[in-house]
Amino acid sequence: MKFPDWLTYIQQRTETILQTVLPAANVAPTKLHGAMRYAVLNGGKRVRALLAHGAGGFTHARPEQLDRAACAVELIHAYSLIHDDLPCMDDDKLRRGKPAVHVEYDEATALIAGDALQALAFQVLAEFPVSSTTSGQIEVIRLLAQAVGSHGMAGGQAIDIDSAGLEMTREELESMHVRKTGALIRAAVLIGARAGEGGTEDRRRRLDLYAKRIGLLYQVVDDILDAASDTATLGKTAGKDASHGKPTYVSLLGLAEARRFAEELLTEATDALTPLGERADRLRELADFIAHRAS
Amino acid sequence: MKFPDWLTYIQQRTETILQTVLPAANVAPTKLHGAMRYAVLNGGKRVRALLAHGAGGFTHARPEQLDRAACAVELIHAYSLIHDDLPCMDDDKLRRGKPAVHVEYDEATALIAGDALQALAFQVLAEFPVSSTTSGQIEVIRLLAQAVGSHGMAGGQAIDIDSAGLEMTREELESMHVRKTGALIRAAVLIGARAGEGGTEDRRRRLDLYAKRIGLLYQVVDDILDAASDTATLGKTAGKDASHGKPTYVSLLGLAEARRFAEELLTEATDALTPLGERADRLRELADFIAHRAS
Numbered sequence: 001m002k003f004p005d006w007l008t009y010i011q012q013r014t015e016t017i018l019q020t021v022l023p024a025a026n027v028a029p030t031k032l033h034g035a036m037r038y039a040v041l042n043g044g045k046r047v048r049a050l051l052a053h054g055a056g057g058f059t060h061a062r063p064e065q066l067d068r069a070a071c072a073v074e075l076i077h078a079y080s081l082i083h084d085d086l087p088c089m090d091d092d093k094l095r096r097g098k099p100a101v102h103v104e105y106d107e108a109t110a111l112i113a114g115d116a117l118q119a120l121a122f123q124v125l126a127e128f129p130v131s132s133t134t135s136g137q138i139e140v141i142r143l144l145a146q147a148v149g150s151h152g153m154a155g156g157q158a159i160d161i162d163s164a165g166l167e168m169t170r171e172e173l174e175s176m177h178v179r180k181t182g183a184l185i186r187a188a189v190l191i192g193a194r195a196g197e198g199g200t201e202d203r204r205r206r207l208d209l210y211a212k213r214i215g216l217l218y219q220v221v222d223d224i225l226d227a228a229s230d231t232a233t234l235g236k237t238a239g240k241d242a243s244h245g246k247p248t249y250v251s252l253l254g255l256a257e258a259r260r261f262a263e264e265l266l267t268e269a270t271d272a273l274t275p276l277g278e279r280a281d282r283l284r285e286l287a288d289f290i291a292h293r294a295s
Numbered sequence: 296m297k298f299p300d301w302l303t304y305i306q307q308r309t310e311t312i313l314q315t316v317l318p319a320a321n322v323a324p325t326k327l328h329g330a331m332r333y334a335v336l337n338g339g340k341r342v343r344a345l346l347a348h349g350a351g352g353f354t355h356a357r358p359e360q361l362d363r364a365a366c367a368v369e370l371i372h373a374y375s376l377i378h379d380d381l382p383c384m385d386d387d388k389l390r391r392g393k394p395a396v397h398v399e400y401d402e403a404t405a406l407i408a409g410d411a412l413q414a415l416a417f418q419v420l421a422e423f424p425v426s427s428t429t430s431g432q433i434e435v436i437r438l439l440a441q442a443v444g445s446h447g448m449a450g451g452q453a454i455d456i457d458s459a460g461l462e463m464t465r466e467e468l469e470s471m472h473v474r475k476t477g478a479l480i481r482a483a484v485l486i487g488a489r490a491g492e493g494g495t496e497d498r499r500r501r502l503d504l505y506a507k508r509i510g511l512l513y514q515v516v517d518d519i520l521d522a523a524s525d526t527a528t529l530g531k532t533a534g535k536d537a538s539h540g541k542p543t544y545v546s547l548l549g550l551a552e553a554r555r556f557a558e559e560l561l562t563e564a565t566d567a568l569t570p571l572g573e574r575a576d577r578l579r580e581l582a583d584f585i586a587h588r589a590s
Contacts, residue, residue: 028470029453036445083406088403088406089406106383108384111384112378112452115374115410116450116453118414119413119440119445120444122440123437123441134433135429138432141421142418142421144417145418149414150318150331154414155323155324155327157407158324158403158404159323
């Protein structure tokens with residue numbers, strides 16, 4: 001399958017499994033379930049789902065297992081966006097071209113919908129054999145919990161919120177981005193890979209290096225798009241980092257140097273895959289997709 | 296060990312394990328970790344930890360396993376209190392006699408601290424063999440996720456938030472309370488029990504009936520204390536259900552009838568344990584403790 005077709009195929013598969021896993025909007029409490037579905041089923045590129053499938057395809061995982069892994073990381077991603085958009089956080093009213101959850105519903109419902117989506121992600125991983133062994137399944141749950149917690153995504157959000165108006169060194173900026181965006185992207189790759197066969201230590205190390213590089217790459221590109229794109233293209237408010245006085249790779253390095261850094265990360269990510277042969281092609285294509293996306 | 300001594304012993308054990316499991320306050324991001332510790336390590340009766348130990352003592356679970364189970368349910372409980380107290384929810388400034396997390400820190404930090412505590416609860420269950428088998432461990436994670444999600448605690452919070460000023464039937468009120476408070480209390484018993492040996496179907500059914508009854512009992516007593524006690528005794532704002540126009544067992548039935556209903560639930564809970572002999576004594580004592588507590 002050509003990459004654009006595979007992209008559409010996995011995106012549609014992911015939409016279908018998310019539809020199934022999310023409680024129906026007519027099941028009580030209906031407002032909460034409506035808000036959860038609104039937040040999750042409103043498009044998005046499903047980058048994390050694609051990475052889980054790409055990595056799991058490489059380790060010969062079963063597609064049904066990867067559906068669940070993809071579902072869990074997308075549910076976590078959706079919860080993080082809801083909470084990020086809340087007035088006490090980034091206070092953003094637009095997400096994927098539509099009103100944010102707290103605008104469409106209300107703040108309390110948005111808060112609880114995010115909380116419930118986090119629980120649902122772990123429930124999905126605990127209810128379905130997402131790995132061929134129970135110990136593999138527990139490892140997948142552990143990987144996700146670590147990526148989401150205070151040393152991962154939540155920690156990155158906390159640093160981000162307190163960064164407005166601060167000068168950050170390049171090391172501090174990288175540390176923030178690695179947690180805020182990188183941790184879940186990395187987890188998507190590792191969880192997808194773990195659903196299949198283990199492989200050698202060298203292969204695990206290479207996949208992890210790839211995962212770390214594209215995790216950072218994703219956020220560097222996010223910084224570039226926020227500075228260089230427009231709201232209509234992004235489906236979320238453009239230029240908000242600068243207006244919030246937030247340190248970004250663009251504010252630190254300038255646009256041209258940030259772009260150069262993104263290309264460097266892309267090269268490092270694909271170089272890590274070099275000895276892994278054709279079976280890693282999807283992961284190469286995904287790195288390129290992440291680097292050169294328009295939104 | 297006499298019940299009051301056992302109570303103190305388990306509370307101290309739980310405090311110790313929570314101290315260990317929570318990231319140190321000097322580890323980055325320090326403000327977030329400080330807020331997480333502030334929220335969790337500020338006392339509380341540790342009812343859910345006590346129930347996990349009580350149920351696991353009954354099924355001969357190892358105390359170290361029960362420490363982890365107790366830890367997970369207390370982390371979830373602490374996260375739910377942080378989010379409940381936020382301005383967009385109950386907007387309560389006092390918790391356990393101290394400023395709520397969003398007052399002591401700020402709203403964004405409180406939001407993220409709650410999110411990170413939820414992740415940490417699942418991490419604790421995935422990092423340590425909380426049951427003697429891996430399938431038991433996965434079942435424990437599943438039980439917790441179901442209790443916390445939109446059909447459990449989060450669902451109850453959503454119904455609660457939208458209930459202000461509404462008339463509720465007794466069935467609707469029970470349905471709300473069973474989710475909001477009952478689900479996690481029940482999970483504490485089931486998870487503690489699952490850490491040990493399985494037992495017969497009849498025993499599981501009886502433990503579950505006990506768990507459901509004390510889950511509802513806890514909230515009925517909460518309603519009574521909110522109406523009949525004072526802020527100093529409770530350590531949180533008294534009378535807030537009435538001032539928010541929230542339906543409670545007291546507003547629906549009156550104080551005397553609510554007290555009678557609490558005693559009825561206590562009888563049903565202990566009756567469920569009758570054939571289980573002396574080994575269920577801790578669970579009997581805990582039911583009595585929940586029914587007759589002062590805060």
